[in-house]
Amino acid sequence: MSAPLLEVDGLTVTFPTARGPVDVVKGISFTLGRERLGIVGESGSGKSMTGRSILRLIRKPGKVTARRMTFDGMDLLGRSERQMRDLRGARISMVMQDPKFSLNPVMTVGEQIAEALVTHKKLPRRELKERVLAMLEAVRINDPARVAGLYPHEVSGGMGQRIMIAMMLIPEPDLLIADEPTSALDVSVQAQVLDIIDDLVTGKGMGLILISHDLNLVSRYCDRILVMNSGEIVEQCKASDLHNAQHPYTRGLIAAMPRMNEDRDELPVLDRSTWTTGAGT
């Protein structure tokens, strides 16, 4: 593998609270090539914060520090806001959880996707339209011409998420960060959406960071997995090696999930004392 696409070293995100500053991400380090990386954790683990830090989307009073954070050799920490804007959407994109909240309700779908493209590159109208329709087809939307004229509230959740993906991938970025992209969707639609992300990412040789609380999902769609707990990375492994996970938290998490052919009388509950100091409830 050539030089890593993304290098993160000692990333820390701090928020001030009534009881003093709290680190929600505690000095984590990882690298990403043109592969699919899954970041798994429960709520409060810091996984979403990690995704947002890469795009420098965390606002005051939150503070992001790191020893190093580079994308394709470029330093991310020192860039000005203006320079970050050039990167966002064009080279690094982000798909979020709920299309109800992430799509602009007063613009048609076609206009929003076109806007994503036009922000970074001026194109003649006809070519713009063609590329929008081509992208809608790439995310497996039938009848793209009709859908392009619809408003976000007129499409279903699964379709909205596919539109979001179209919007984020049309400028052909190098890295896609997907933050719980299927959590708001029905089970049968989840697989479709993830297949689409998977196809597009591997087809274009992009890097993917898939953030989720669902261990099974991440193990099916990623090459490598990071498990986060309370702001730290407790496990890094290949997806295929997940059942050999070493850290008690990961093993506990896997054991605590009910199985389809469940025969246990009681689910094993995480004994947090094996890795925490006992604080918290």
Added chain:
Amino acid sequence: MTDAAIHLENLTISYGDTAVVHDVTFDVAEGESFALVGESGSGKSTILKAISGLAPDWTGSIAVEGKPRGHSPDRTFAETCQMVFQDPYGSLHPRKTIDTCLAEPLAIHGIGGRDGRVKDMLAAVGLDQRFRFRFPHQLSGGQRQRVAIARALMLEPRVLLLDEPTSALDVSVQAEILNLLKKLRREQGLTYLMVTHNLPVVSFLCDRLAVMRYGRVVEIAGVDALKSGQLSDPYSRELYAASGGILHPA
């Protein structure tokens, strides 16, 4: 059979002009744990609302513990059947302490000995006494859900309606709540009617299940059929596969 804990027959529920549940018929036996499974829009939560009286526009018949149901919430019914809601952040009144929340049903029904009963119930759901006078925003999601379960049990109902009780919780917290629900049912001989979209949870907690789609029941099966991947309806099998199950011939 009127000795069923819950009896639904030809139940059709509408919101305004649209029928969202069509002609549903099934029974839940006394002491059984029954799951209603489906995706969003399948009408599963609406059935719970109709049984409890929160969705008044229905035709057909609903009987709980042998008594036919009316179309609105009912004091006597409250002592037979209670509901646990999905969202731990929305099901507790933000300005009332946990103690008030648990004592409220007792106050409404004029039941005495509140202090002792509240204490006992907190212990029964695994919450330390120090949570008693806190406000909901001081509790985590799992703790709030325990309070919701405690509240539902204050009137000692025989039947519990559970609307996706663990969907909004983290995996590790979900395990604790599922264990709690299983234990309580065993100890008190409760009947559960649980709505969920999560099949492994059904496998852990339930005896039978009904799969719903677009407001209709497409299949009723025992949990063994689920565990062995032998559901018969094509939609059920699709749902099963999408949830990561490995299919076998029905």
Added chain:
Amino acid sequence: MIDWLLDDSPASRLQANLGRAWRVFAALLRNLLAVVGGYIILVLIVMAIFAPLIAPYSPIGQDLANRLMPPSAAHWMGTDELGRDIYSRVVYGARITLMIVTMVAVIAAPIGLIVGAVSGYFGGWTDRVLMGVTDIFLSMPKLILALAFVAALGPGIENAIIAIAITAWPAYARIARAETITFRDAEFIAAVRLQGASSARVILRHVLPLCASSTIIRVTLDMAGIILTAAGLGFLGLGAQPPLPEWGAMISRGRNFILDQWWVATMPGFAIILVSLGFCFLGDGLRDVLDPKQGDKQ
């Protein structure tokens, strides 16, 4: 004591509720303008209670030899056309102002709250009828409506209070209704209904407590307007009757001397401005502290 209030695990309902009230109070103290407003109101209350001890002269004692004297060491705010000390009249006038403001709040706020909560909770025809009535009252200009009622009931401070209260309640009803609608379908309301609570119980014990914050904020901010309306009525001779030292009536009588003896009208005017500002600052501070969007951090 403070540790007891801020304890994470209160041992009784009283401790929990006092603790929450304390946190709100402490948050309020961090807002400078709110503190200033609070002090002004405090001064108003102290003046009203201890008027006989604070005022150097009688508010109604005339001294025609000393009429229309400018502010001096003997008369801090000068004297009016009947030789009465204006400062003493302003101090005693604080009683009247405080009484008007308190009585209007006590009458209008509960009526508005209940009408709004009932309307929002039940919806349907109840909502339409109640809001129709509210809209009728809302669509009339406040001062004109107050005038009409006072004209019908006769001048005097009690009637002025009733008239102002009648014009004030519709706004509170609207706020309570809007607030109620945001949570009437919430699960915690459904839960209490499923326990067999009557609608009255749900509204009184579960809905009203949630409407209380926004109503308190609105009432506080309204106080300035109420004072001004009362002053307006007094100015027109329809509120407090002479010789009561109501600030608006004082301004009215001072009109005739405004050019040469400006202090007769202006001093009570300053009092009105200061008290209105005080209520506005306090109301703004309360809104920042009680704003539901900031979560129930208290």
